[in-house]
Amino acid sequence: MNFAATLRIALLALRVNKMRSALTMLGIIIGVAAVIVMIAVGGGAQARVEDQIRSLGSNIIMVLSGSMTSGGARGGSGSQPTITEDDAYALNREIDEIQAAAPSLRGSGQVVVGNANWSTVFYGTSPEYLEVREWAVVEGRGFEQAEINGAGKVVLLGQTVAKNLFGDSSPIDQVVRVRKVPLTVIGVLERKGQNMMGQDQDDIILMPISTARKRVLGSAQQAKSRSVSSIMVKVKDGADMGAAEARMRELLRQRHRLQPGQDDDFYVRNLSEILQAQEASSKVMSLLLAAVASVSLLVGGIGIMNIMLVSVTERTREIGLRMAVGARARDILTQFLVEAVTLSLIGGTIGILLGVGGAMAIAELAGWRTELSGSSIVLAAGFAGAIGIFFGYYPAKKASRLLPIEALRYE
Amino acid sequence: MSAPLIRVEELTKDYVMGSNVVPALCGVSLDIAAGEFVAVMGPSGSGKSTFMNLLGCLDHPSGGRYWLDGQEVSQLSGDQLARVRNRKLGFVFQHFNLLARTSALDNVALPLLYSAMPPSERNRHAEQRLVQVGLAERMDHHPAQLSGGQQQRVAIARALVNDPQLVLADEPTGALDSRTSVEIMALLQQLNREGITIVLVTHEHDVAHFAGRIISFRDGKVIEDKTNAANDAAALLA
Numbered sequence: 049m050n051f052a053a054t055l056r057i058a059l060l061a062l063r064v065n066k067m068r069s070a071l072t073m074l075g076i077i078i079g080v081a082a083v084i085v086m087i088a089v090g091g092g093a094q095a096r097v098e099d100q101i102r103s104l105g106s107n108i109i110m111v112l113s114g115s116m117t118s119g120g121a122r123g124g125s126g127s128q129p130t131i132t133e134d135d136a137y138a139l140n141r142e143i144d145e146i147q148a149a150a151p152s153l154r155g156s157g158q159v160v161v162g163n164a165n166w167s168t169v170f171y172g173t174s175p176e177y178l179e180v181r182e183w184a185v186v187e188g189r190g191f192e193q194a195e196i197n198g199a200g201k202v203v204l205l206g207q208t209v210a211k212n213l214f215g216d217s218s219p220i221d222q223v224v225r226v227r228k229v230p231l232t233v234i235g236v237l238e239r240k241g242q243n244m245m246g247q248d249q250d251d252i253i254l255m256p257i258s259t260a261r262k263r264v265l266g267s268a269q270q271a272k273s274r275s276v277s278s279i280m281v282k283v284k285d286g287a288d289m290g291a292a293e294a295r296m297r298e299l300l301r302q303r304h305r306l307q308p309g310q311d312d313d314f315y316v317r318n319l320s321e322i323l324q325a326q327e328a329s330s331k332v333m334s335l336l337l338a339a340v341a342s343v344s345l346l347v348g349g350i351g352i353m354n355i356m357l358v359s360v361t362e363r364t365r366e367i368g369l370r371m372a373v374g375a376r377a378r379d380i381l382t383q384f385l386v387e388a389v390t391l392s393l394i395g396g397t398i399g400i401l402l403g404v405g406g407a408m409a410i411a412e413l414a415g416w417r418t419e420l421s422g423s424s425i426v427l428a429a430g431f432a433g434a435i436g437i438f439f440g441y442y443p444a445k446k447a448s449r450l451l452p453i454e455a456l457r458y459e
Numbered sequence: 460m461s462a463p464l465i466r467v468e469e470l471t472k473d474y475v476m477g478s479n480v481v482p483a484l485c486g487v488s489l490d491i492a493a494g495e496f497v498a499v500m501g502p503s504g505s506g507k508s509t510f511m512n513l514l515g516c517l518d519h520p521s522g523g524r525y526w527l528d529g530q531e532v533s534q535l536s537g538d539q540l541a542r543v544r545n546r547k548l549g550f551v552f553q554h555f556n557l558l559a560r561t562s563a564l565d566n567v568a569l570p571l572l573y574s575a576m577p578p579s580e581r582n583r584h585a586e587q588r589l590v591q592v593g594l595a596e597r598m599d600h601h602p603a604q605l606s607g608g609q610q611q612r613v614a615i616a617r618a619l620v621n622d623p624q625l626v627l628a629d630e631p632t633g634a635l636d637s638r639t640s641v642e643i644m645a646l647l648q649q650l651n652r653e654g655i656t657i658v659l660v661t662h663e664h665d666v667a668h669f670a671g672r673i674i675s676f677r678d679g680k681v682i683e684d685k686t687n688a689a690n691d692a693a694a695l696l697a
Contacts, residue, residue: 369556370573372517372550373544373570374542375541452518
């Protein structure tokens with residue numbers, strides 16, 4: 049007997065018992081749909097974290113000033129200005145793994161234009177800053193080297209600042225006053241959205257580091273020194289972050305003339321580590337969701353086994369008859385196995401459709417981001433088929449072991 | 460005379476019930492020639508059903524030998540027996556044993572699913588047999604939509620569909636009223652006249668008397684084996 053005939057027999061048997069077939073499939077349908085929806089929801093959460101990493105710029109290492117100890121009380125990081133603009137340029141120049149290093153001086157203040165004003169943070173920095181943060185200028189232009197060297201009176205606005213000060217009109221070539229210093233807007237930055245802490249990354253203005261130091265911050269001490277609040281470093285794609293960090297540390301210790309055994313007078317923070325930790329936790333979360341869903345798939349499989357066992361008992365005379373008219377043990381085995389696998393595959397198909405529909409509905413109604421993955425669909429379908437074989441085998445084997453004469457006499 | 464269709468020699472069958480061995484058949488030897496219509500009679504427990512199951516290759520004998528159509532089948536494996544049942548035998552049961560919620564046509568075609576016949580020919584064969592048993596109009600009916608007599612006709616058509624040499628009928632009229640019983644016997648007689656060997660198990664003398672030979676069993680042995688001037692069932696109906 050060929051496979052087409054077996055399939056025909058199995059389909060006939062399933063059609064004859066429509067209600068039972070439908071109920072049996074229900075377990076698999078729910079299981080498969082649950083797996084797909086759960087993985088889609090988990091995948092959506094993960095994709096959101098990945099987007100955040102991308103918006104911050106991946107491969108970022110921050111260098112911060114060390115803390116100052118006065119009278120036994122240790123200040124926070126940056127309380128002692130130890131790192132300088134020149135450290136940043138040296139990092140840029142001397143470490144191969146580094147793509148760009150941007151020094152920045154941070155401050156905050158009121159930005160005023162006409163009768164509108166807005167309080168924001170400003171960064172005095174170099175053109176590398178935009179490269180490090182993978183931040184584009186969507187309107188106007190970025191800084192020129194002459195403006196960096198010569199404390200040019202120019203400024204770049206973040207989207208939030210531009211919107212609050214200028215509404216929908218273009219801010220380019222307008223003059224804003226930052227802490228009463230008039231600066232010309234030369235460009236507007238691309239929208240970045242919130243970072244992972246929920247802070248608005250677009251509520252920012254950027255100016256040349258010399259402008260910040262000499263014109264806006266204006267403190268004599270800071271004007272004299274070349275210290276900065278932080279250096280943001282972008283490591284080249286594919287380079288080893290750990291090695292880059294070690295070389296940076298070494299170079300900075302050398303530049304700061306620290307003796308072996310002496311503590312670093314700066315901090316190195318690998319930002320992507322935090323995000324990677326969060327990504328890992330969201331991966332665990334989606335794995336957990338998938339595990340929960342798998343349990344329902346397993347329960348569905350046991351349902352199939354249950355129904356198939358009942359079906360074997362109920363159809364003992366039929367099995368006897370089939371054997372009497374020439375079915376071999378292996379024909380009976382294949383028939384019941386094909387029935388089980390067909391049930392689970394049809395159930396799996398319906399489950400996939402429901403799962404895809406459900407994931408879309410969740411995205412639409414609850415506003416959650418869901419990410420349907422082809423692999424989860426293939427996985428669920430494969431699992432459904434495997435469950436059919438696994439849980440169908442025992443009842444099928446049992447059916448095929450019946451003796452024709454006993455099966456025929458069974459009441 | 461050519462070789463008999465069935466030859467059994469010292470056929471025995473014991474059933475093991477715990478530590479007891481219950482002999483059901485104690486050395487039966489007989490021949491049945493092709494074209495005979497044989498009734499096997501006896502009270503319950505006489506071994507007639509056991510004998511029938513052995514003839515039908517549904518069970519293995521405990522001892523003795525059995526040739527069917529010149530082939531010794533007493534030593535065959537389960538799969539080989541299935542093949543013999545599929546090619547050479549047709550079964551008619553007391554309770555019809557039709558598949559529920561399945562059309563008469565599909566029921567009749569069932570044995571062909573396990574044969575090498577190409578799918579395109581199966582339905583044609585099954586249709587022919589249903590016409591032969593007088594159910595040309597009922598091919599799409601399910602068993603529940605047919606009377607007992609009609610269901611047994613479907614079962615007979617199923618027994619015939621693979622062109623068997625031997626049809627084994629186990630109390631084929633046991634579940635039918637007397638007139639329908641005679642109709643079924645008329646059908647079997649007609650098939651026999653067309654050349655099919657029939658072995659019928661019954662405990663009713665009326666039914667047995669439609670056969671040309673009556674073999675009686677008691678306590679696992681043949682106690683009587685006689686030819687019989689068969690009643691013509693068709694004439695009774697007229």
